[in-house]
Amino acid sequence: MRSSRAGGWIVTAVLVTAASWTLSGQGLPVTYERLLKADQEPGNWLMYSNTYAGWRFSRLNQITTQNVKNLRVKWLFQGRHIEKFETTPLVVDGIMYLTRPENAIYAVDALTGRQMWTYEHRNPERTFNCCGRVNRGLAILGTTLFMNTLDMHVVAVDAKSGRELWKTEIFDHTAAGGYAAPGAPLIVKDKLIVGMAGGERGVSGFLDAYDPKTGQRLWRFNTIPQPGDPNFGTWAGDSWKTGGATTWNTGSYDPDTNTLFWGTSNPWPDYNDDMRAGDNLYSCSVLALDPDTGKLKWHYQFTPHDLHDWDSTQNPVLIDTVFLGQTRKVLAWPNRNGFFYLVDRTNGKFLSAKAFVKQTWNDGFDFENNGRPQVVPGNDPTPEGNDKVWPGIDGGANWMSHSYSPLTKLLYVFAREERRVFTKNEIQHLTTDPNVAPTPAQLYNRGRGPRFAPEESWGKAIAIDPGTGTIKWEFRVVSPPWGGLMSTAGNLVFGGTLEGVVFALNATTGERLWTFASNGPVYGTAISYLADGKQFVSIPAGDVIVTFGLE
Amino acid sequence: MHRLFWIVCFVAALTAGMDAQAPQNPALAGAAPPAAPIPDTNPFSSPADIEQGGALFQTHCSYCHGSFGEGGRGADLTAGVYKRGGRDPQLYASIRNGIPGSEMAPVRITDEEVWKVVGFVKRLGSQGLLEKAPGDSTAGRLVYQKMGCASCHRIEKDGGNLGPELTEIGRRRGLKFLTESIVKPEADVEIAYRAVQVLLKSGQTVSGIRLNRDDLSIQVRDARDNLRSILMDNVQEIRYDKPSLMPAYTALNQKDLGDVIAYLNSLKGAQ
Incomplete structure (x- = not known):
């Protein structure tokens, strides 16, 4: 009796899998041609931002503004760790590939959440990640998955078996103050593009390309110009050697101009610029690179000589929009510094910038000087703590994905409104002699920064008209968020709050149509896919991946 | 069919095995890595050590915990309340190994330097140990009872839940803070008591x-x-326009105020 039931399950499983292949795609391998046309496979989620343009938009439309009220939890994936999920799963024809924070990969049935294989990379006891052990996801090419690790490796794993194919060390993770690689890599043509983190630890940033077949490094672009490079000398003294400018999130790619766009992090030390006079290129910038060679085509620096940790590591959004009556190919970039930028993505020309959160640091942009910000005095960190600065340390936007809907032609941003204390620390350079102690700092005698009340900061999902920077609607939430937004062809915007409220908004009006109290902080962004021909929405909440479907 | 059943069971057992293995990474399970036993008391806690710990704190901790230990991305360390224990070896373990499940990573300094940071962190959260209130703590206890403080505040097992617990308040907070809390309680209200x-x-x-x-x-x-x-x-x-439920005891005479502060200052707790 029991045996025949087991047989029945297997038959059912085979039928379900066959059905989902027929309905949603082609199975493996995922060729580069398929990645280029990822928007034509709405049943799958083939890369971090879904498509190379960085839209995080799903063309699926089974779940609509009319029926979203019937959305129910279909399954949970229990992380069984105490870290939080920040991963964006990939889905290929009914199989979901997701990463646990400490660099394990799981292949699960996207219909049921049942596990099929696991791969576990063993990190050393100590890794030097800034903000918790996190991993943000995978890339896929052919039948191979790629993952960056906290101890600075990139691994290739067979998508069918979970078997490791190769593992390459990106860099010594114990060098300087410590390196880590928490971001999702990106496949461009026959190359695997890999970023790195450590901007709080006196590292030196770079972006790498590897051969997906062998793991051999093909090029490295140093995000801080080295002696002899153009723009060397934008750092005083030796500060360029440990200036940060890391590449810890995922970039976007424009096949029309063959350009790879990747954002860079803050210069180091964050709040103390005594030793790093100059613009500190290419920190807080977008880099436009030739993916074949790793050569820089141009850059735009959003925050020259940053003092507030306002990383520009947001996922680049590539759209064509009407700006001053002309259709332009632009980068639409809500930046951590609180401004929404339009930059011509064919040449790096600054077009416009408009604040999308409260800000105190900027008094306009110098058009003669390609949009150099005009900085307002009084916003620098001070030894006593400057509590007058908006946005805060974590910025108006951060690493969480924005989303662009080609149907509404609106850009959706889950923004943070807050002020925080910026204190200029007596930081000693981590690479200087460790035996030389910094000047005595009996800081506990110096008083304290103000304690901000819960109502003094908040979050808001906003819809920006990219051509004008006008905010079309705003949906306010209790706390500044750490999750991003996904829009869908069902005219919906999905997201989740720090308190764990997962929501769906009407993409045209911002009206809240559906909620679910997951009670796990959402540090990540939703995806949508098909399994068994039905649309699902998955979002990380705490250490659980929650997957919703229609009743 | 029987064979099929056993194959299914075998696969299920394998999968269960994988699950069981997953959380065994000691850093994730919260276990300390195998090493020499941690001493019960801080071997590096001289004033010079603590001062050096302060400098290390600036470099390695202030990014999240604030330059004054006031908190931010990380916990407020000035309150002297530690979720993972405030004894020296507990603080040492939190700094040495990081706190799994939080954003706190292991700090990359030597063991000796960790102890120095422990000394500094304890100092941040033990302002009351540096000061002795001049008033009469026995008389202050009566003032405490007369004013009805226990209706909201708890000392050990006695008292209410509407205000912060005071069992160790004499260790955690200095005299200025205690005085301000009585005459101007809205000046600094813990988020948990808003x-x-x-x-x-x-x-x-x-x-x-x-x-x-x-x-x-x-x-x-x-x-x-x-x-x-x-x-x-x-x-x-x-x-939220009135940040604290506690009334301001501005009518209290100077002697009673001094005495009740002396009583609170005497509450050092078990540590």
Whole structure:
């Protein structure tokens, strides 16, 4: 009796899998041609931002503004760790590939959440990640998955078996103050593009390309110009050697101009610029690179000589929009510094910038000087703590994905409104002699920064008209968020709050149509896919991946 | 078919095995890595060590915990309350190994330097140990009782829940802080004790301490110590304009004030 039931399950499983292949795609391998046309496979989620343009938009439309009220939890994936999920799963024809924070990969049935294989990379006891052990996801090419690790490796794993194919060390993770690689890599043509983190630890940033077949490094672009490079000398003294400018999130790619766009992090030390006079290129910038060679085509620096940790590591959004009556190919970039930028993505020309959160640091942009910000005095960190600065340390936007809907032609941003204390620390350079102690700092005698009340900061999902920077609607939430937004062809915007409220908004009006109290902080962004021909929405909440479907 | 059954069972057992293995990474399970036993008391706690610990704190900790230990992305260390234990070896373990499940990574300094940071962190959260109040603590205890402080504050097992526990307040807080808390309690209110007024659509008002809140509901400990949860659908407005439930005891004479501060200063707790 029991045996025949087991047989029945297997038959059912085979039928379900066959059905989902027929309905949603082609199975493996995922060729580069398929990645280029990822928007034509709405049943799958083939890369971090879904498509190379960085839209995080799903063309699926089974779940609509009319029926979203019937959305129910279909399954949970229990992380069984105490870290939080920040991963964006990939889905290929009914199989979901997701990463646990400490660099394990799981292949699960996207219909049921049942596990099929696991791969576990063993990190050393100590890794030097800034903000918790996190991993943000995978890339896929052919039948191979790629993952960056906290101890600075990139691994290739067979998508069918979970078997490791190769593992390459990106860099010594114990060098300087410590390196880590928490971001999702990106496949461009026959190359695997890999970023790195450590901007709080006196590292030196770079972006790498590897051969997906062998793991051999093909090029490295140093995000801080080295002696002899153009723009060397934008750092005083030796500060360029440990200036940060890391590449810890995922970039976007424009096949029309063959350009790879990747954002860079803050210069180091964050709040103390005594030793790093100059613009500190290419920190807080977008880099436009030739993916074949790793050569820089141009850059735009959003925050020259940053003092507030306002990383520009947001996922680049590539759209064509009407700006001053002309259709332009632009980068639409809500930046951590609180401004929404339009930059011509064919040449790096600054077009416009408009604040999308409260800000105190900027008094306009110098058009003669390609949009150099005009900085307002009084916003620098001070030894006593400057509590007058908006946005805060974590910025108006951060690493969480924005989303662009080609149907509404609106850009959706889950923004943070807050002020925080910026204190200029007596930081000693981590690479200087460790035996030389910094000047005595009996800081506990110096008083304290103000304690901000819960109502003094908040979050808001906003819809920006990219051509004008006008905010079309705003949906306010209790706390500044750490999750991003996904829009869908069902005219919906999905997201989740720090308190764990997962929501769906009407993409045209911002009206809240559906909620679910997951009670796990959402540090990540939703995806949508098909399994068994039905649309699902998955979002990380705490250490659980929650997957919703229609009743 | 029997064979098929066993294959299914075997696969299930394998999968269960994988699951069981997953959390065994000691850093994730919260276990300390195998090493020499951690001493019970800090071997590096001289004034010079603590001063050096302060400098190390600036370099390695202030990014999240604030330059003054006031907290930010990381916990407020000036309150002297430690979720993972405040004894020397517990603080050492938190700094040495990081805190799994939080954003706190292991700190990359030598073991000796970790101890120095432990000394500094303890100093941040033990301001009361540096000071001795001049008043009469025995008389202060009577003032405490007469004023009815215990209706909201707990000392060891006795007292209410509407205000912060005071069992170790004499260790954790200095005299200036204690004085301010009595005569101007709204000056520095812990987030966990923020007063809130919830105006309901029905016309009622619920006042108390804000326990939690999201976009769907708010949880309050009301003035009678009842736990209340209110759906935002039923809420007209949430007001935070009076940050503390505690009245300002400005009418207290100088002797009584000095004595009650001496009493609070005498509450050092078990540590």
